[in-house]
Amino acid sequence: MLYENLHPKGTIEKFLPPDKFMGVLDGEAPKLASDYAVDEDESTRLEYIENKPPLSNMQNAYDFEQVAKNILPKDAWAYYSCGSDDEISMRENHYAYQRVYFRPRICVDVKEIDTSTTLLGSETSVPFYVTATALAKLGHPEGECSIARGAGKEGVIQMISTLSSMSLKEIADARIPGATQWFQLYINEDRKIAKEMVKEAENLGMKAIFITVDAPSLGNREKDKRMKFVNDTDVDLGDTVDRDSGASKALSSFIDCSVNWKDIKQVKSWTHLPVLIKGVQTVEDVIEAYDAGCQGVVLSNHGGRQLDTSPPPIELLAETVPVMKKLNKLRPDFEILIDGGVKRGTDVLKAVAIGGKDVRVGVGIGRPFLYANSGYGEEGVRKLIQLLKDELVMDMRLLGVTKIEDLTSRHVDTRRLIGREAINYLYDSVYIPIDAVKFSNEN
């Protein structure tokens, strides 16, 4: 059961050498005692599943998160929700949006609102897309396929992870006719495999390749690690327990940490598809990507799962646009995408407005779609998109904008964006301040 949640069909056939094949299992695999055990937490979870709120009660992205938190198995919740170290970047990703204010214009005819636009030349009903996340099957048996159907039916683009729990072919087969899918690539140490992946993505009709570069080593995801550790220790295994485990670690071993700009150029030479770099965290690297001939970048810190205290992408976007403009390094076929911490229609509009007339900005949303899919499958994905779309329509009306292309940097006030106080809950939970100086009548 665990294996199937993590791996697409055909993985064994594709990657295990034939000499490891020992024969066909006769009958059923023996069950472990732990497969039957239902502890207190598990029975609470099962009760939550039975009493899950109807989809019609979902009002926003947070509602899906609340449902997911209670109905997901503990290890799946830990894997999806965790960030790295003190999770400062993870939380700042969202908080930073709250430091951008609107400059709403009034007395604009806002009878007709159109939220559609294009991203990398493909039409989309909204300026946001479902970004690449691994292991959707941990939350829902139809995994990335129900996300594909839900997004496709709502005219929303889906980016598919190298580490999907279903095969690229299965996810491409689930694509709604006319829908757009992009492929996210982790460059495999074996370049032959990496090249085959790109070719397969091309053949299966993916419309762009995103090379993720922010994970040469896995971030320190302590919640994920601890979960694995706790679940495994019904007996005391002393020091023999692999404390480094957890879904994240198990997945990442093949990613090549030697990837550099030469490899990016090599990937470009393999395909006619647009190639973009995902996980860019400085203006300098946006410039490098531009100079390398990429069709764009994703400003992202991997949802705060990699280097903690790397900058919130919305802050980096506000820094990047003026610099690229000044250097005259913006061209119509260079798009800047951004992900991390997006929960609301207002967040999406703020990012697009910062790009304004200078650069087209698309906004990726990760965890909220995993949560919606975990709770309600395809219908959950659709519902979340509809809620965000409704928010966009209302927000655009209130902002005095009728089309996405009309959003400009004059619609946002970014003056308060820099300067923050990031709470460190972990630090605070163990920190004991020094005692105050004592008076002589105190002991």
Ligand SMILES: Cc1cc2nc3c(=O)[nH]c(=O)nc-3n(C[C@H](O)[C@H](O)[C@H](O)COP(=O)(O)O)c2cc1C
């Ligand atoms: C559970 C999970 C798995 C992820 N897997 C991948 C992945 O396989 N490849 C990748 O490029 N990014 C991956 N990401 C990062 C996302 O693409 C994206 O950068 C991040 O989720 C955006 O932040 P958000 O979740 O706050 O929207 C993952 C993120 C999460 C939460």
